[in-house]
Amino acid sequence: MKLDVQQVLNWLEKTNEKIQMNKEYLTSLDRAIGDGDHGINMSRGFQEAIDKTTTTTYISVSDVLKDVAMTLISKVGGASGPLYGTAFLKMSMVVKNRELIDKKTLENALESALEGILQRGKAQLNDKTLVDVWTPVVDLLKAKEVIKGSELEEVAKNAMESTKERMAKKGRAAYLKERSIGHLDPGSVSSYYLFASLAEVLSEEE
Amino acid sequence: MKKIINDPNVVVQDMLKGLVAAYPNSLKQVPNTTVIVRKDAPITGKVGLVSGGGSGHEPAHAGYVGQGMLDAAVCGEVFTSPTPDQVYEAIKAVNGGAGVFLVIKNYTGDVMNFEMATELALADGIEVEQVIVNDDVAVEDSSFTTGRRGIAGTIFVHKIAGAKAQAGGSLQEVKAIAEKVVANVRSMGMALSPCTVPAAGKPSFELAENEMEVGMGIHGEPGTERKAIATADDIATELTQKVLDDMALNRDDEVAVMVNGLGSTPEMELYIVNGKVNEILKEKGIHIHKTFVGEYMTSLEMAGCSVTLLKLDEELKELLDAESKAPAFLS
Numbered sequence: 001m002k003l004d005v006q007q008v009l010n011w012l013e014k015t016n017e018k019i020q021m022n023k024e025y026l027t028s029l030d031r032a033i034g035d036g037d038h039g040i041n042m043s044r045g046f047q048e049a050i051d052k053t054t055t056t057t058y059i060s061v062s063d064v065l066k067d068v069a070m071t072l073i074s075k076v077g078g079a080s081g082p083l084y085g086t087a088f089l090k091m092s093m094v095v096k097n098r099e100l101i102d103k104k105t106l107e108n109a110l111e112s113a114l115e116g117i118l119q120r121g122k123a124q125l126n127d128k129t130l131v132d133v134w135t136p137v138v139d140l141l142k143a144k145e146v147i148k149g150s151e152l153e154e155v156a157k158n159a160m161e162s163t164k165e166r167m168a169k170k171g172r173a174a175y176l177k178e179r180s181i182g183h184l185d186p187g188s189v190s191s192y193y194l195f196a197s198l199a200e201v202l203s204e205e206e
Numbered sequence: 207m208k209k210i211i212n213d214p215n216v217v218v219q220d221m222l223k224g225l226v227a228a229y230p231n232s233l234k235q236v237p238n239t240t241v242i243v244r245k246d247a248p249i250t251g252k253v254g255l256v257s258g259g260g261s262g263h264e265p266a267h268a269g270y271v272g273q274g275m276l277d278a279a280v281c282g283e284v285f286t287s288p289t290p291d292q293v294y295e296a297i298k299a300v301n302g303g304a305g306v307f308l309v310i311k312n313y314t315g316d317v318m319n320f321e322m323a324t325e326l327a328l329a330d331g332i333e334v335e336q337v338i339v340n341d342d343v344a345v346e347d348s349s350f351t352t353g354r355r356g357i358a359g360t361i362f363v364h365k366i367a368g369a370k371a372q373a374g375g376s377l378q379e380v381k382a383i384a385e386k387v388v389a390n391v392r393s394m395g396m397a398l399s400p401c402t403v404p405a406a407g408k409p410s411f412e413l414a415e416n417e418m419e420v421g422m423g424i425h426g427e428p429g430t431e432r433k434a435i436a437t438a439d440d441i442a443t444e445l446t447q448k449v450l451d452d453m454a455l456n457r458d459d460e461v462a463v464m465v466n467g468l469g470s471t472p473e474m475e476l477y478i479v480n481g482k483v484n485e486i487l488k489e490k491g492i493h494i495h496k497t498f499v500g501e502y503m504t505s506l507e508m509a510g511c512s513v514t515l516l517k518l519d520e521e522l523k524e525l526l527d528a529e530s531k532a533p534a535f536l537s
Contacts, residue, residue, distance in 0.1 A: 031410060035285050035410070035425040036285075036403060036426070037283075037285060037405075040286075040403075041283070041286055073290055073322070075289065077283055077288060077315065078286045079287070079313075079315035080315075081289055081290075081315070082315070082319055083318070120318055120322075121314070121318065171314045171352060172314065172425075174352045175345050175352070175355070176427075176428055177346075
């Protein structure tokens with residue numbers, strides 16, 4: 001597999017579409033166990049990111065990812081802004097000066113992004129945060145020589161759904177303790193949209 | 207949703223325009239930001255104090271910008287932490303060469319965004335220190351989780367650290383006194399009705415006509431218990447007791463009391479609550495140095511209140527009593 005600038009842009013646009021379409025849903029998930037702004041913040045940030053990338057000409061994939069990172073950092077706010085912003089910034093650093101992202105580079109980029117998220121958010125696996133989706137996705141990439149879109153989507157979806165049964169240990173949902181069980185983690189759902197979109201782009205290539 | 211607004215997407219910008227218009231001699235807005243600074247900022251040789259967070263808690267934090275308190279407030283979207291670039295602008299705007307001190311309420315987003323801004327400022331050679339306020343005893347204090355939230359007790363940090371900086375305290379001295387306040391301040395709140403974030407258009411939660419939620423956070427985060435509404439005396443007793451249970455207060459200790467309204471609770475009710483708080487403390491032989499009753503840290507139009515106690519010593523008392531020219535805290 002190889003992702004060029006156009007495919008990376010495509011990935012981001014698909015992600016944005018899913019976020020815009022599910023803005024209310026993300027917000028309602030956050031209203032249940034957080035502060036009810038995840039959909040609002042993500043839709044504002046990703047729309048701004050897409051506005052930026054669709055009006056800019058790119059030669060390298062790292063510039064695309066860097067612009068997305070900077071836009072998310074400055075436009076999303078809350079906890080999601082620094083977390084997603086850091087993730088894209090780390091990816092951008094890994095793919096620096098490349099025109100294409102191959103499978104190994106994608107693996108390294110997502111792994112570095114996950115490390116950035118862990119460092120910034122100080123969360124661990126199973127704390128009911130987006131780490132719970134990013135970790136199995138990175139593990140899948142590391143385990144497989146070839147990555148299929150359908151596999152990626154399935155792993156991300158199962159990981160997202162598994163957050164429902166966990167008790168939150170980080171973020172505002174942690175205040176609820178046992179009462180956070182039975183609700184999906186909104187950040188894991190938005191991360192699922194990101195990986196489901198990546199899966200679609202990979203499937204189109206297969 | 208029924209609100210006096212123009213457009214839910216620009217409520218923060220619209221509010222800041224009106225705020226600066228109200229205090230043209232003391233406040234200014236850093237152009238193209240949501241940062242409010244003292245009109246005379248930066249003050250050479252003085253530690254700059256920056257706080258901030260999501261909007262919707264007015265007068266926190268921009269109302270506390272002024273001589274003797276904050277140098278800048280960074281105003282995020284409603285209930286959403288401001289972004290690192292905005293915090294960084296505030297740090298630059300108040301850097302008078304003696305370093306900048308950040309007062310951060312303990313929320314995951316606030317801590318991350320302020321820390322990213324700190325990294326940017328350090329890269330610029332600006333010295334930055336911070337304190338994280340976590341006064342809400344409704345939340346279990348645990349190092350394995352996010353920990354306690356920062357609520358109305360934050361105002362005492364602004365006041366006392368602000369007075370220390372105004373008196374010429376160094377960055378380390380300001381940090382030490384702010385940490386001392388955090389170690390000695392505790393709060394607990396309750397709510398009767400929810401609030402509606404303008405951009406969301408819907409209330410953040412629901413409470414039945416006869417219900418209240420004890421331990422409710424200032425963004426509508428769930429509290430410790432939802433139960434039938436009680437009398438003011440019972441509510442005051444429960445909140446005060448929870449706060450006292452978490453503090454080492456002895457007979458003859460001195461405290462400052464804050465009974466804070468969350469947005470749509472009449473002062474009448476706040477004074478009723480304060481009457482009982484006062485009675486409880488007196489019964490325990492605890493001296494009340496000063497009492498603050500009013501809206502200091504609100505939650506849009508939420509109905510409810512919080513009770514904050516700050517254990518004082520001579521140093522804290524002197525700084526609490528020092529002059530402040532901040533519009534929302536004149537003393």
